[in-house]
Amino acid sequence: QSALTQPASVSGSPGQSITISCTGTSSDVGGYNYVSWYQQHPGKAPKLMIYDVSNRPSGVSNRFSGSKSGNTASLTISGLQAEDEADYYCSSYTSSSTHYVFGTGTKVTVL
């Protein structure tokens, strides 16, 4: 089971919107609505930002939104802020024996 494909880096200016893609297959992203997104600041544990493709846990800013089309999921951060600078990982349930697969990770830089 290969990792889900994410762009290595995405950047934007404060106030702008950016979108991170997460591409898998019909056995994972495309086959189930079990895509989640995690934010990880350096030296810290990941934090759940989106679950079940587009749902936000309580306490997560509504500037973060998720969606899916076919085998590709996306995380959009609107009104980009300096505190959003971090690594972001997607994850999906997979029908393969691996059960869960993570994305390759995307470093978000706020210019």
Add this chain to the structure above:
Amino acid sequence: QVQLQESGPGLVKPSGTLSLTCAVSGGSISSSNWWSWIRQPPGKGLEWIGEIYHSGSTNYNPSLKSRVTISVDKSKNQFSLKLSSVTAADTAVYYCASGYSSSWWYWGQGTLVTVSS
């Protein structure tokens, strides 16, 4: 609010066994959550190792299955990871995590385990 705390040796010799424990507070390990171990080699991405339910049912990453054992101790409200025959490739920050709906809602702070003689 569930809180998780990993503990265990930070240094393991090659060919030895890595052993970590995750203490659960603020909630019961007998809840409907699955309890997972996830690792992250330095400077690299996340890798799911495996999970356990309070009943003892387990799922493992096939790439590690032959070397991994995850167990639960309901009396101590904790679960554990054992990874045998370790090599330098097993050097990583190991996280315990928990959640539902195929997502991890709660994470420990992580513990770095280095495999070296």
